[in-house]
Every structure is written in structure tokens, then in C-alpha cells.
Amino acid sequence: MANIMIRKGDRGYVFYMPKRDIEDSIVAMEFDTPEKWGGEIRLGNGGIYYIEPQEAPTRLPYSVRAKRIDGVE
Amino acid sequence: MGLLNREEAEALIQEVLEVYPEKAKKDRAKHLMVNDKTLESAKKCITSNRKSVPGVMTQRGCAYAGAKGVVWGPFKDIIDISHGPIGCGQYSRGGRRNYYSGIAGVDSFCDMMFSSDFQEKDVVFGGDKKLAKLIDEVESLFPLSKALSVQSECPIGLIGDDIEAVSKKKAVEIGKTIVPVRCEGFRGVSQSLGHHISNDALRDWMLSNRDGKLEPGGPYDVAILGDYNIGGDAWASRILLEEMGLNVVAQWSGDGTVAEIENTPKVKLNLLHCYRSMNYIARHMEEKYGIPWLEYNFFGPTKIAESLREIASHFDDTIKEGAERVIAKYQPAMDAIIAKFKPRLQGKKVMLYVGGLRPRHTVGAYEDLGMEVVGAGYEFAHNDDYDRTIKEMKDATLIYDDATGYELEEFVRQIKPDLVGSGIKEKYAFHKMGVPFRQMHSWDYSGPYHGYDGFAVFARDMDMAVNNPCWTLFKAPWEKPAEATNEDTEALVA
Numbered sequence: 204m205a206n207i208m209i210r211k212g213d214r215g216y217v218f219y220m221p222k223r224d225i226e227d228s229i230v231a232m233e234f235d236t237p238e239k240w241g242g243e244i245r246l247g248n249g250g251i252y253y254i255e256p257q258e259a260p261t262r263l264p265y266s267v268r269a270k271r272i273d274g275v276e
Numbered sequence: 277m278g279l280l281n282r283e284e285a286e287a288l289i290q291e292v293l294e295v296y297p298e299k300a301k302k303d304r305a306k307h308l309m310v311n312d313k314t315l316e317s318a319k320k321c322i323t324s325n326r327k328s329v330p331g332v333m334t335q336r337g338c339a340y341a342g343a344k345g346v347v348w349g350p351f352k353d354i355i356d357i358s359h360g361p362i363g364c365g366q367y368s369r370g371g372r373r374n375y376y377s378g379i380a381g382v383d384s385f386c387d388m389m390f391s392s393d394f395q396e397k398d399v400v401f402g403g404d405k406k407l408a409k410l411i412d413e414v415e416s417l418f419p420l421s422k423a424l425s426v427q428s429e430c431p432i433g434l435i436g437d438d439i440e441a442v443s444k445k446k447a448v449e450i451g452k453t454i455v456p457v458r459c460e461g462f463r464g465v466s467q468s469l470g471h472h473i474s475n476d477a478l479r480d481w482m483l484s485n486r487d488g489k490l491e492p493g494g495p496y497d498v499a500i501l502g503d504y505n506i507g508g509d510a511w512a513s514r515i516l517l518e519e520m521g522l523n524v525v526a527q528w529s530g531d532g533t534v535a536e537i538e539n540t541p542k543v544k545l546n547l548l549h550c551y552r553s554m555n556y557i558a559r560h561m562e563e564k565y566g567i568p569w570l571e572y573n574f575f576g577p578t579k580i581a582e583s584l585r586e587i588a589s590h591f592d593d594t595i596k597e598g599a600e601r602v603i604a605k606y607q608p609a610m611d612a613i614i615a616k617f618k619p620r621l622q623g624k625k626v627m628l629y630v631g632g633l634r635p636r637h638t639v640g641a642y643e644d645l646g647m648e649v650v651g652a653g654y655e656f657a658h659n660d661d662y663d664r665t666i667k668e669m670k671d672a673t674l675i676y677d678d679a680t681g682y683e684l685e686e687f688v689r690q691i692k693p694d695l696v697g698s699g700i701k702e703k704y705a706f707h708k709m710g711v712p713f714r715q716m717h718s719w720d721y722s723g724p725y726h727g728y729d730g731f732a733v734f735a736r737d738m739d740m741a742v743n744n745p746c747w748t749l750f751k752a753p754w755e756k757p758a759e760a761t762n763e764d765t766e767a768l769v770a
């Protein structure tokens with residue numbers, strides 16, 4: 204589990220992990236509706252992370268805990 | 277040698293790697309690449325921000341250097357206490373030339389060094405008492421400081437001193453903010469973690485001091501982040517922003533103050549020059565205060581104009597017109613500089629090896645002068661920096677991460693650039709090899725290089741280095757064939 208920050212870029216969501224300074228685009232997010240948001244997210248570099256599905260944040264950027272499932276660290 | 281093509285560049289990397297033992301070779305191979313513009317992400321081709329290989333000469337610094345030297349040092353009214361043995365502070369004092377306006381020792385403390393001068397007994401019995409005493413002493417001698425910071429050197433972390441407790445207690449006593457910074461040199465793999473720790477310390481101990489008490493900001497308030505005013509860089513940038521109608525509330529950290537830090541949360545846009553050392557605080561302010569941030573580049577007229585327009589695009593028409601006005605105003609002067617220096621510099625090849633930003637940021641300025649960057653690398657960049665670099669560089673440019681002394685020398689020997697831009701540690705090695713050199717950390721005691729005014733200085737300095745007649749005098753006269761000597765002397769006189 205690590206803290207990540209999700210912000211809005213020109214082309215969709217951007218993933219950022221302060222601890223490791225990983226910045227990448229989010230190419231797919233499992234749930235992306237106001238009521239249910241998060242789940243499995245896939246990054247441009249092939250990494251896969253998991254955010255506990257929750258209500259969509261009212262404002263971005265938003266810091267949240269995420270779990271690394273697969274891919275380069 | 278002319279420009280390398282892809283195969284030649286790859287072959288050069290292989291050749292250089294040949295001398296390493298198997299394990300080091302495998303490791304170093306991951307840090308060297310040949311640029312390929314089609315790549316979306318640098319991740320697969322280059323590894324960065326990893327521990328240096330023991331036994332090779334790395335050019336990196338430590339976390340303390342990144343915190344005290346880079347981020348904290350330039351704030352002029354903060355007294356930074358180098359907490360620990362004397363050497364770390366003394367040898368890092370004043371070399372970076374962060375200019376400030378103020379009176380040293382009265383209200384500004386950038387070029388002074390404060391240290392707790394640890395002795396054996398402090399290591400054995402702990403240094404907290406000494407720190408408390410030191411803070412009292414500093415406060416009575418320099419009452420006009422606005423805040424203090426405690427920059428830990430290695431031993432503090434090793435012996436487990438509680439600098440946070442001392443700082444909190446003393447802050448109440450003297451009525452000033454005291455920020456404990458846990459930037460012991462052994463943390464992380466380079467000075468880069470020191471930047472991050474400093475950003476976090478600023479965030480936790482200072483940035484929010486006036487939350488709820490700040491007057492609402494004006495519509496054109498901006499802050500400059502990540503400009504350390506080396507040789508006056510921030511000033512040369514600031515005047516452009518002000519000329520186009522923006523109101524610069526804060527400079528982080530060159531010539532900056534505590535009041536500026538505390539006022540930053542009211543700005544409308546954060547302008548980020550050095551992405552590597554200050555993106556953390558920009559991201560934090562975006563999340564907490566909803567302030568967007570923007571990376572810009574003030575090296576060379578092309579990039580400046582691009583950046584001014586991009587900055588202006590975040591504001592209304594007055595600012596957009598302002599940007600056009602500024603660009604138009606300086607264009608004739610820039611054209612004159614280019615007309616003067618481009619013929620002397622056209623086609624010259626440059627290799628760069630600097631910290632975490634400049635190898636990609638200065639490319640535009642070199643290209644404005646007709647020069648070409650054939651190799652670039654960073655001491656402590658991270659993956660996101662390389663993502664940004666790939667786009668700036670030409671195809672087949674050599675890219676090296678945390679290069680060793682040997683690699684750099686070998687690359688330069690083979691590529692034979694007309695100019696190398698790097699730091700003081702590299703400077704004399706290359707001078708001895710007969711290669712023109714500029715320090716790109718401290719601008720070789722020159723500057724500013726940012727902004728339009730800076731470009732004038734930059735162009736002159738590059739010309740001075742590349743076309744200096746001394747480079748023709750490397751061979752002793754008696755070692756040259758007679759005709760050549762004549763020719764050379766004529767060239768010199770002409």
C-alpha cells in the first residue's frame with residue numbers, strides 16, 4: 204500500500220506516487236462514475252494498481268491509498 | 277568525428293561498458309541509452325534514481341546538500357543551521373551564488389554558515405542541548421531573522437537526536453518558526469531526496485502558517501517555484517512576468533522570504549521552473565489549495581516566447597496582450613544577439629551533464645545559437661524527467677544517467693564535442709583534455725542565464741568558451757611542424 208495522488212491531465216487522469224516519484228498516465232480505470240470510482244487502474248508504463256472503490260472525489264488532485272498489483276515499480 | 281548515428285552511438289556505449297566487471301556492466305548498461313523520439317515513456321530504456329555502483333566515481337551529492345544547499349539555502353531571511361560536524365556546512369557554503377537583496381548578517385543570511393560543530397562528546401551524549409543553546413545564541417546575535425531551520429547531517433540520524441522536540445520547544449520560546457529538516461546525508465541515493473524532504477518540511481511547518489488569515493489574492497498573482505536566483509536568474513525572470521502584467525507574490529527560493537512562502541497559498545498559478553526540486557510542493561498546493569501549476573522554460577528566446585504565451589493562456593486578454601508586447605519588445609535585441617553569435621557558434625556540438633533539469637531545459641537556448649546537443653545526462657533525475665527529456669532531444673542523442681567519471685571522459689574523448697557543460701568536479705578534467713567547458717550549475721561565476729537578459733549573457737559566455745584562442749595553444753611550439761606554427765600565430769593575431 205502506498206499513497207498516490209491522482210490529478211487531471213490534458214488527456215485523462217494522471218497517476219503520481221510521491222514516494223517513488225512515478226508519474227504516468229492512467230490508461231484505464233475500472234470504475235469511473237460519481238457513485239463508484241476506483242478499482243483496478245492501469246498505467247501507461249504497464250503497471251497495475253488497485254484503489255478501494257469509493258465515491259468519486261469532488262475535487263482533483265486527490266490523494267488516496269493504492270495497492271500495487273503488477274508491473275514495474 | 278561528426279554526429280553519431282544510432283548504430284555508432286550504441287557501439288560507443290558497448291565499448292565504454294567493456295571495461296567494467298560483469299555485475300557493474302549489467303547495472304551501468306541500464307543507465308545509458310540512445311534517444312528514440314518515438315518512445316512514449318523512458319522507463320523501458322533507462323533506469324534512474326538508483327544507488328550508484330560502489331567503486332565508480334559518481335558526481336552526485338547527498339540529501340543534506342539537496343536540502344540545505346539547494347532548497348533552503350537561498351531563502352534569505354531564514355537561518356539554516358547545519359546541525360552536525362563542521363565540514364558539511366563549511367564546504368557547501370556560498371558556492372552556489374544565490375543572489376539576494378539585503379544586508380548579510382543583518383536581515384539576510386544566504387552566504388553565512390551556521391553550524392553546531394559536533395565533537396566526539398556530542399555524538400556520545402547527544403547534541404540536543406547544544407542545539408538549544410545554539411538557537412539562543414543565534415537569536416541574540418541575529419534577531420532580525422524571520423525563521424530558523426535545522427538541517428541534519430548524517431550523525432544526527434545515526435545517534436537519534438530529537439531535533440523535532442528541540443525545535444518545537446525553542447520555537448515557542450523565541451516566537452519564530454523553527455523547522456527541523458530530516459535530511460541526513462545517508463538518506464536516498466542522491467541530493468534528490470533532500471529536495472523532496474525539504475519540500476515536505478516546508479509543507480508541514482511553514483506553508484500553512486497563515487491559512488485562514490490570508491487576504492484574498494489579486495487576479496494576476498503568481499509564484500515562481502524552483503528558481504534559485506543563481507547569478508540573478510529569478511530577477512531576470514521576474515521582470516518579464518511583471519512586464520506582462522502579472523504580480524509575482526513569491527520566489528521559491530532564490531531571494532525569497534518567509535512572508536513570501538506564507539503568502540503563496542493565495543496565488544492563482546504556480547510557475548515551476550526546476551521541476552525536479554519543487555514539483556512536490558506544487559502538487560501539494562494543487563491538491564490543498566486548488567492552485568494549478570505549470571512548467572515553464574526561460575532559457576533562450578524561442579522557449580521564453582513559448583513559455584510566456586503558455587503562462588498567459590491561463591489568464592485573460594490583458595495578460596495575453598502583455599505577453600505579446602513583451603515578446604515583441606525583446607525580439608529585436610534577441611535577433612541582434614543571434615546575428616552576432618550564431619555565425620561563430622553554428623554547428624558546434626555540446627555535451628551536457630548537469631543536475632535534474634538543465635540538460636533538457638537549455639537545449640532550446642543552444643539551438644537558438646545554432647548549436648547542437650549531442651549528449652545529455654543527469655546526476656539525479658527520475659523517470660519523469662527522462663520522459664520529458666526524450667521529447668526535447670534529437671534522435672540518436674546519447675543519454676546517460678548518473679554517469680561515472682570514466683564514462684563521461686570516454687564519451688567526450690570519442691564524440692569530441694566543441695563544448696562540455698557540467699559542474700566544477702568535471703571542469704578541470706575536461707580542460708586538461710583540451711575541451712572547452714562551462715559550468716552549468718553555477719554558470720561559471722557568470723549569469724543570469726534565465727530570461728531575455730540572461731540569454732545575452734549566455735550567448736556571450738558560450739562564445740567565450742568555445743572560441744577562446746587558448747584552445748589552439750595546446751601543443752608546445754617545438755612540437756609543431758614549422759608551417760603550422762605560423763598559421764596558428766596568424767590566426768591568433770587576426
Ligand code: SF4
Nearest residue numbers: 338340364429430461
Ligand atoms: S553525506 Fe553526511 S557527512 Fe557527508 S556531507 Fe552529506 S550530511 Fe555531511
